[in-house]
Amino acid sequence: MSLSVPQEILDALTDVVMPRLKPEPEVAEMLRIGGFDVPVYRTGALVIGSGAAGLRAAVEMKRRGVYVTIISQSAWGGTSACSGSDKQTLHTANTKDQGDNFQAMAEAIRAGGAMDEDTAYIEAVGSVRAMASLQYLGLPLPQDHLGGTLRYQTDHDEVGRATSCGPRTSRLMVKVLAEEAIRLDIPFFNHTTAIKVLKDAQGVTGLLAIRPKEASDANPYGLTLSACSAMVFAAGGPGEMYRDSVFPNGCFGTLGLALESGLELTNITESQFGIGTRREGFPWNLSGTYVQVIPHIYSVDTEGTEHHFLADYYRTTQEMASNIFRKGYQWPFHASRMLDFQSSLVDLAIFRESQKGRRVYMDFNRNPVAIDAPFSLDRLDPDVGAYLRNAGADHALPIDRLRHMNPLAIELYKRYKVDITADPLEFAVNNQHMNGGIAVDTWGRTNVSGIYAVGEASGTHGVTRPGGSALNAGQVFGTRVAEHIGASSVAAAPSSANISTVGEAAVSEVMRLLTRESGQSWKDIRTEVQARMSDHAGILCTAHDVTMAMEGARTLNAQIRAHGLQVSRTGEVARAIQWQQMAVASEAVLSALDHYIAQGGGSRGARAICDPTGDSLPQSVHGSLPEVRFRAERDTDKQSQLRVRLEGTYMIVTKVPNRPYDGDQSFFERDWPAWLTGGIYDQDTAPL
Numbered sequence: 001m002s003l004s005v006p007q008e009i010l011d012a013l014t015d016v017v018m019p020r021l022k023p024e025p026e027v028a029e030m031l032r033i034g035g036f037d038v039p040v041y042r043t044g045a046l047v048i049g050s051g052a053a054g055l056r057a058a059v060e061m062k063r064r065g066v067y068v069t070i071i072s073q074s075a076w077g078g079t080s081a082c083s084g085s086d087k088q089t090l091h092t093a094n095t096k097d098q099g100d101n102f103q104a105m106a107e108a109i110r111a112g113g114a115m116d117e118d119t120a121y122i123e124a125v126g127s128v129r130a131m132a133s134l135q136y137l138g139l140p141l142p143q144d145h146l147g148g149t150l151r152y153q154t155d156h157d158e159v160g161r162a163t164s165c166g167p168r169t170s171r172l173m174v175k176v177l178a179e180e181a182i183r184l185d186i187p188f189f190n191h192t193t194a195i196k197v198l199k200d201a202q203g204v205t206g207l208l209a210i211r212p213k214e215a216s217d218a219n220p221y222g223l224t225l226s227a228c229s230a231m232v233f234a235a236g237g238p239g240e241m242y243r244d245s246v247f248p249n250g251c252f253g254t255l256g257l258a259l260e261s262g263l264e265l266t267n268i269t270e271s272q273f274g275i276g277t278r279r280e281g282f283p284w285n286l287s288g289t290y291v292q293v294i295p296h297i298y299s300v301d302t303e304g305t306e307h308h309f310l311a312d313y314y315r316t317t318q319e320m321a322s323n324i325f326r327k328g329y330q331w332p333f334h335a336s337r338m339l340d341f342q343s344s345l346v347d348l349a350i351f352r353e354s355q356k357g358r359r360v361y362m363d364f365n366r367n368p369v370a371i372d373a374p375f376s377l378d379r380l381d382p383d384v385g386a387y388l389r390n391a392g393a394d395h396a397l398p399i400d401r402l403r404h405m406n407p408l409a410i411e412l413y414k415r416y417k418v419d420i421t422a423d424p425l426e427f428a429v430n431n432q433h434m435n436g437g438i439a440v441d442t443w444g445r446t447n448v449s450g451i452y453a454v455g456e457a458s459g460t461h462g463v464t465r466p467g468g469s470a471l472n473a474g475q476v477f478g479t480r481v482a483e484h485i486g487a488s489s490v491a492a493a494p495s496s497a498n499i500s501t502v503g504e505a506a507v508s509e510v511m512r513l514l515t516r517e518s519g520q521s522w523k524d525i526r527t528e529v530q531a532r533m534s535d536h537a538g539i540l541c542t543a544h545d546v547t548m549a550m551e552g553a554r555t556l557n558a559q560i561r562a563h564g565l566q567v568s569r570t571g572e573v574a575r576a577i578q579w580q581q582m583a584v585a586s587e588a589v590l591s592a593l594d595h596y597i598a599q600g601g602g603s604r605g606a607r608a609i610c611d612p613t614g615d616s617l618p619q620s621v622h623g624s625l626p627e628v629r630f631r632a633e634r635d636t637d638k639q640s641q642l643r644v645r646l647e648g649t650y651m652i653v654t655k656v657p658n659r660p661y662d663g664d665q666s667f668f669e670r671d672w673p674a675w676l677t678g679g680i681y682d683q684d685t686a687p688l
C-alpha cells in the first residue's frame with residue numbers, strides 16, 4: 001500500500017458505519033412471577049450475543065429454517081465490533097498460488113497443544129467456506145489482479161495464512177453479517193443482558209434476561225423471560241476480568257453464567273497477553289506494522305526522566321531493534337521467548353517498567369536509541385532487514401515507514417484524537433484474548449442438551465493460536481452449530497414450553513442475591529477481581545501467589561453468597577450480576593491455574609510460572625534474571641485439557657485427553673448416505 005491511497009478509501013475501512021436495526025418484536029405474553037409482571041418471548045433458538053460469531057450462527061440458522069432470535073447486551077458492542085489492530089487478521093487456508101494443505105494447517109492451529117485435534121481440522125477445512133461466504137456478503141478482503149487473496153505472516157504462523165481488511169476486519173465482519181441478519185428479518189432484542197439460564201431435566205428451556213426498556217412499576221428491574229428449545233452462547237470473552245486489558249469496555253462474556261448453568265469450561269488458564277493501548281483510552285492491539293517499523297520504546301518515571309530500558313535487556317542495537325520488529329508477528333507473550341534474547345524479553349521489560357510505576361511509550365518520530373552502534377536499517381537480523389526491504393520501507397523515520405507500509409494504522413488513532421505522527425503513544429502489556437471457554441464437541445454442543453457455544457465464549461483454542469484463528473473459529477463453528485440445530489428441527493418453531501416454574505426459580509434466585517442491605521457493591525467486586533487477576537495471574541506468576549489469589553477469589557464469592565449484592569439503582573442490576581458472575585469466573589480461572597501448577601505444570605502460552613528451582617533462566621545483557629527463572633512446559637501437558645465445573649460452591653477441575661483426529665477416512669459412496677439422511681450430525685449421541 002502506498003501514500004497514494006485516497007482518503008475516502010482509508011475512511012471507509014476505519015469509520016465503519018453499522019446498519020440500522022429493525023424495530024424489536026412485540027411481546028404479548030406476560031407472567032406474574034415473584035410479584036413482578038414479566039414479559040415472555042417465545043423463539044426456537046436464542047443466540048446470546050451479536051458479535052461476529054453470534055451473527056454468523058443466527059444467519060446460518062435462519063437460512064436453514066430455524067426460528068432464531070438474537071439478544072445482545074449491546075448490538076455493536078463486544079470485541080468484534082470494537083477491537084482491532086494495525087491489520088486485524090483473519091486466519092484461513094491460503095488461497096493463493098499453490099493453495100494449502102488442511103492437515104498441515106490443522107497441525108499448525110493445534111501446535112501449542114491442549115487442543116482437540118478434530119477441532120483443529122474442522123477449523124482448517126471450514127476456513128475456506130467461512131472466508132468465501134464472508135466475501136459473498138461483501139467483506140472487502142484484498143485480492144491480487146488474478147483473484148488470489150493477499151496474505152502475510154502472523155503470530156504462530158510459519159506459512160502466511162493471514163489476511164485482513166485493515167484495522168477493522170472484525171467490525172466489517174459484524175457489519176456484513178448484521179446486514180444479512182436484518183435482510184433475513186431475524187428478530188433482535190438490543191440492550192438485553194442474559195443473567196440466568198432456564199433448564200429442566202431434558203435440557204435448556206429458556207433464559208432470564210434484563211431489559212431496561214421493560215422496566216416499569218410492575219417490573220422495576222426490567223426482567224424478561226424467553227422460552228426456547230436451543231440456545232447459543234456467543235457472548236465473547238471475559239474482557240473485564242483483568243485491570244490491564246486491551247478489550248473494549250464492558251466485555252464480560254458469560255463464563256460465570258455458564259458455570260452457574262452447569263456448563264463445563266475448558267482451557268480457561270489459557271489467555272493471550274501482549275502490548276496494546278489500554279481501554280482507559282482507546283484500547284488497540286499494537287502488533288504488525290506498529291512494531292515492524294521499529295519505533296523507539298522508552299519509559300518515563302514520576303520525575304519525568306526518560307529511561308531507555310530495553311538497553312538493560314538486549315546486548316546490541318541490532319538485537320533490540322530486530323526483536324521489537326518481531327513483536328509484529330510474535331505478538332503474544334510466551335515464556336519460552338524470554339530465553340536467548342528473543343522477542344518476549346520486550347514484553348517482560350515493559351511489564352517490569354510498569355510495575356516500577358513508570359509509563360511506557362513508543363515514539364514513531366525516533367529510531368531506537370543506540371546500545372552499541374547507532375540504529376541503522378542496514379544493521380538488522382537478516383529476516384527483519386529482508387522484510388523491510390521487500391516492503392520498500394527504507395525511510396529514515398519509523399513514522400514514514402509506517403505511513404508507507406500501513407497508513408490506516410495512523411488514521412485509526414487519529415479517529416480517537418491520538419496523533420502518532422506528532423506524539424508518542426503510551427502502551428502496556430495487557431490481557432487480550434481468552435483461548436479457553438465453554439467446552440464443546442465437534443458440532444459446538446456443550447454438556448447441557450440444547451446449549452451450544454461459539455466464538456470466544458467457547459473453548460476451541462489450545463495453548464497458542466495463530467493470529468486470526470479466533471475470528472475464523474467463530475465463523476466455522478457458527479456455521480456448524482446452525483447446521484446441527486437446523487438438522488434437528490427442534491427449533492423450527494417457537495417453543496411452547498411452560499417456563500413458569502423454572503422462571504420463578506430463576507427470578508427468586510436473583511432476588512435473593514439483590515435484596516441485601518449489607519451486600520457487596522459491584523464496584524468493589526470489580527476493583528478486587530481486576531486487581532487480583534492482573535497482579536497475580538498476569539504474565540508472571542508463582543505457585544504461592546496463585547494459591548493465595550484463588551483463596552481470595554473463593555472468599556469473595558463466599559461473601560457475595562452470604563451477603564448478596566448492594567444495588568443503589570435498579571438500572572445497575574444487570575451490571576451488578578455480571579460482576580457477581582465475573583467473580584465466579586475468576587475463581588474458576590484461578591482454581592484451574594492452581595491445579596495446573598500444583599500438578600507440576602510449567603510455563604506456556606499466557607504465563608511464565610516463576611520458580612526458583614525452574615529449569616529455564618532468562619538472560620539480560622547484565623547477566624541472568626533469577627527473579628523470572630521459570631519452569632518449562634512439560635510435553636505431556638500438551639496432550640490434555642483442564643476442564644472446570646461448578647458443583648455447589650466448589651470448582652471441580654479434571655483433566656481430559658485431547659480428542660484425536662487420525663486423518664480424513666471418508667469415502668464418497670460409503671459416506672454419502674450419512675450426509676443425505678443427516679447421520680453426520682450424531683443427533684442421538686450425548687454431547688461431550
Ligand SMILES: Cc1cc2nc3c(=O)[nH]c(=O)nc-3n(C[C@H](O)[C@H](O)[C@H](O)COP(=O)(O)OP(=O)(O)OC[C@H]3O[C@@H](n4cnc5c(N)ncnc54)[C@H](O)[C@@H]3O)c2cc1C
Pocket residue numbers: 048049050051052053054071072073074075076077078079080081083084085087088089090091170192193194195234235236237246247248251252253254276283284285432433454455456457467468469470471472474
Ligand atoms: C484488541 C484486540 C485485537 C484482536 N485482534 C484479533 C485478530 O487480529 N484476529 C483474531 O482472530 N482475533 C482478534 N481478536 C480476538 C477477536 O476479536 C475476538 O475473539 C472475537 O471478535 C470474538 O467474537 P465473538 O463474536 O465471540 O464475541 P464478541 O465480538 O465479543 O461479541 C460478544 C457479544 O455478546 C454480547 N454480550 C456479552 N455478554 C452478554 C450477555 N450477558 N447478554 C447478552 N449479550 C451479551 C455483546 O454485547 C456482544 O454483542 C482481538 C481482540 C482484541 C481485544
